[in-house]
Amino acid sequence: MFVTALGLLDFRSYPQVEVQLTPGVTAFVGPNGQGKTNLVEAIHYTATLGSHRVANDAPLVRAGAARAIVRTEIHSDHDRDLVVELEINPGRANRARVNRSPVPRPREVLGLLRTVLFAPEDLALVKGDPSERRRFLDELLTLRTPRMAGVRQDYDRVLKQRNSLLRSAQQARRQNRSSAAEAQLRTLEVWDSNLARAGSELLATRLELLESLRPLVSSAYDAVARGKGDARLEYKSSVPLEPGVTSREQLAAVLLDEVHQRRQDELDRGVSLVGPHRDDVVLGLGDLPAKGYASHGESWSFALALRLASYELLKADGGEPVLILDDVFAELDTSRRDRLAELVAPAEQVLVTAAVGADVPLELSGARFDVGDGTVLRA
Numbered sequence: 001m002f003v004t005a006l007g008l009l010d011f012r013s014y015p016q017v018e019v020q021l022t023p024g025v026t027a028f029v030g031p032n033g034q035g036k037t038n039l040v041e042a043i044h045y046t047a048t049l050g051s052h053r054v055a056n057d058a059p060l061v062r063a064g065a066a067r068a069i070v071r072t073e074i075h076s077d078h079d080r081d082l083v084v085e086l087e088i089n090p091g092r093a094n095r096a097r098v099n100r101s102p103v104p105r106p107r108e109v110l111g112l113l114r115t116v117l118f119a120p121e122d123l124a125l126v127k128g129d130p131s132e133r134r135r136f137l138d139e140l141l142t143l144r145t146p147r148m149a150g151v152r153q154d155y156d157r158v159l160k161q162r163n164s165l166l167r168s169a170q171q172a173r174r175q176n177r178s179s180a181a182e183a184q185l186r187t188l189e190v191w192d193s194n195l196a197r198a199g200s201e202l203l204a205t206r207l208e209l210l211e212s213l214r215p216l217v218s219s220a221y222d223a224v225a226r227g228k229g230d231a232r233l234e235y236k237s238s239v240p241l242e243p244g245v246t247s248r249e250q251l252a253a254v255l256l257d258e259v260h261q262r263r264q265d266e267l268d269r270g271v272s273l274v275g276p277h278r279d280d281v282v283l284g285l286g287d288l289p290a291k292g293y294a295s296h297g298e299s300w301s302f303a304l305a306l307r308l309a310s311y312e313l314l315k316a317d318g319g320e321p322v323l324i325l326d327d328v329f330a331e332l333d334t335s336r337r338d339r340l341a342e343l344v345a346p347a348e349q350v351l352v353t354a355a356v357g358a359d360v361p362l363e364l365s366g367a368r369f370d371v372g373d374g375t376v377l378r379a
């Protein structure tokens with residue numbers, strides 16, 4: 001799979017731009033703030049319907065414009081070539097077209113393009129909050145199994161409803177409105193089951209994903225750090241998970257049981273304390289956790305290993321994803337930079353951004369575009 005063309009209208013800094021792409025390596029080179037990342041962000045957005053830089057769509061639309069359009073043309077391994085067009089409408093529903101036909105919901109484009117993006121922000125996968133690692137897992141889940149976007153949305157909706165109910169119940173109790181508090185508790189039972197249903201689906205697929213990812217991360221870490229260290233991943237759940245408890249039904253029962261156990265705690269705090277939204281993936285190096293212990297270089301190796309493992313996993317289960325390396329080479333020391341370049345060079349399509357040409361390792365020589373003053377010109 002590779003991207004053959006990108007067209008942007010009012011996306012980030014671009015009023016309008018068209019770029020024709022080829023397989024192999026393509027570097028976007030230009031001074032800071034000229035719009036290199038904006039180009040690859042648009043491609044990654046087509047694959048994930050999310051940005052690696054912002055949590056909502058508004059900043060993706062050019063300041064002063066009402067909507068942005070991202071058109072990505074894809075040469076696909078299995079299907080005929082595809083044109084995916086996304087209309088980003090902050091504050092209103094986004095729209096999507098595939099081969100010029102509207103699709104009912106934008107999330108139906110998930111799975112048509114698969115990308116793995118490496119960026120300086122990836123260091124937060126190792127050093128940052130659990131939410132970073134949950135996002136990593138869920139984004140990968142969705143790339144592998146697009147219907148998980150619906151499950152995640154469903155879970156978030158349940159969580160929002162349940163939290164609002166817990167807050168109302170907390171207030172009713174504080175104000176001694178006992179009949180209101182009782183009614184809310186009865187409604188809460190329904191939302192407990194909803195949480196267990198959607199939560200168990202998410203938890204089960206995360207656990208399956210982690211099983212597949214574990215050996216790949218370990219060997220990718222070996223490759224990046226040249227055999228120094230033993231990278232491990234452990235799922236840390238907000239519920240006690242016994243070995244062998246992996247089916248949706250078993251996990252739903254465990255979640256429901258824990259929700260009942262923590263009822264008082266949840267009512268006291270007015271927030272859902274049990275479920276995959278509270279989970280984490282503990283990254284370990286040897287016997288120590290990476291967070292708080294790993295050196296800067298080791299943390300980078302771990303972050304790169306997570307991305308390389310994602311790439312291997314996606315490649316193994318359904319066609320090679322497009323690799324995007326956004327500004328990473330300037331961040332890495334020479335040895336990691338060379339290793340990464342060697343490891344990604346054979347990929348079908350690699351898109352690299354760099355402030356200066358010298359930041360792009362020689363192994364990754366290929367097509368080059370100069371980016372500046374709102375233009376993207378083939379060098």
Ligand SMILES: Nc1ncnc2c1ncn2[C@@H]1O[C@H](COP(=O)(O)OP(=O)(O)OP(=O)(O)O)[C@@H](O)[C@H]1O
Nearest residue numbers: 012013032033034035036037038059060061062063
């Ligand atoms: N919604 C928007 N509307 C208008 N301009 C925007 C918008 N979002 C970002 N920009 C502009 O885009 C530019 C940043 O683009 P981008 O992040 O792609 O730069 P870059 O070339 O990758 O730079 P660097 O090398 O520093 O990473 C900034 O000048 C920023 O002001």
